[in-house]
Amino acid sequence: MNITIRNFQFDDLPALVAVINRAAEADREETTTIGDLRARLERPYFYPEQNCFVAALPDGEIVGYTTAEIHPSAGLGWGTGCVDPAHRRQNIGRTLIETADMRHLELTKITPDMALSVSRICRDTNESARILYESTGYAICRANWFMHIDFENTFDETQLPDGFGLRAFDRERDARMVWAISGEIFQDSPGFAQPPFEVWENFMFPEGHDDALWLIAVDHQLDDETVAGICLSKPKHNKPNTGWVEPLGVRLAYRKRGLGSALLQRSFYVMHKQGYTAAELSVDAENTSDAVALYQRAGMQADCCYLSYQKVLHGTVQD
Incomplete structure (x- = not known):
């Protein structure tokens, strides 16, 4: 399938929220709203039109996204994202994560003595995300209880x-x-x-x-x-x-x-x-x-x- 990975634009918000919520319902993750997602993307120092990426079909339909977030002085990065359940197992998630990993490297001022690690989080029951993360080189480092x-x-x-x-x-x-x-x-x-x-x-x-x-x-x-x-x-x-x-x-x-x-x-x-x-x-x-x-x-x-x-x-x- 011909998929384009491009930079996020704010006109994408309604379609992106729909994708996130379809994925959340399938994976028992938390849903969002246009207001909540806009607030997350507009926080200081993030610059979503440079550090958020969407996957789009030839007709323009958005089917996934990822972010590349960074704390450069600490050598720590974070990423969020998902793929529409109807379009999984087509290497879309892998391509998005690889794009975000490259962006993390671009964002970080790498010096020979500083490490860079990136974290991603999912619910322990989210088998789709776990398989994707492990297949792209991510490994479990800790678990958190939500109480x-x-x-x-x-x-x-x-x-x-x-x-x-x-x-x-x-x-x-x-x-x-x-x-x-x-x-x-x-x-x-x-x-x-x-x-x-x-x-x-x-x-x-x-x-x-x-x-x-x-x-x-x-x-x-x-x-x-x-x-x-x-x-x-x-x-x-x-x-x-x-x-x-x-x-x-x-x-x-x-x-x-x-x-x-x-x-x-x-x-x-x-x-x-x-x-x-x-x-x-x-x-x-x-x-x-x-x-x-x-x-x-x-x-x-x-x-x-x-x-x-x-x-x-x-x-x-x-x-």
Whole structure:
């Protein structure tokens, strides 16, 4: 079949959303909307008309797409994409991934001592994507549980452990501080790379953002200003009545005091009070900080598992 791989144009949005949603229904992945996809493509530093590619039939019908996203200073890349179920097993997915891999190499300022790896994610039940990734040189590097809780009961206004209090979040005053602390908390997490502030800000403040869902725990015993932990929530992009918790973290000096558990429980209380009916989050299945058990004790259950695949395009990636 004669397939053309070309750069994305914004006129492609309706057709591309239709392809994504047909693939999502077949693969039990998450669907999207024109508004959500536009917001993702228009985020800072992405430049979709250069870094998003579509596969088109001779009559112009779009049957697949991929992206090439990069954090050049960290040597990390990401890619998303899919192929319309009616047009699979025709090497369209392979060609799209090869195109994205080449674009990743072009985008990265390669130096002899810097490695470049690219990650792609799919649900563990998505056999089509798994076969495609493995056939193009990608290998599983980690698994993440998506955990869920329905707010069937009311929640108490959980108090933080002794010595800690909450400070109201003010975007103008606190946004850069929270960005920096988030990077500090998760700097040793597998696959983590701190994004530029503008990219983080675009992702963390979607339409409908509510400052009340951002919990900032401070050290009362020190000065009421030093941040000890954060629990940041927002409406999930495709489930407006579900809160998405990301990130939840406690700074190293304040761990093992029950602060993380209290922040999570308090976030459920706040979300329920604001009218949300459920909450979700993602956690590394091999997390060594007892996070999975913490979420289970809070009443959350594993809903599904997503696999991260990685391919090294240049150099050697350290474990």
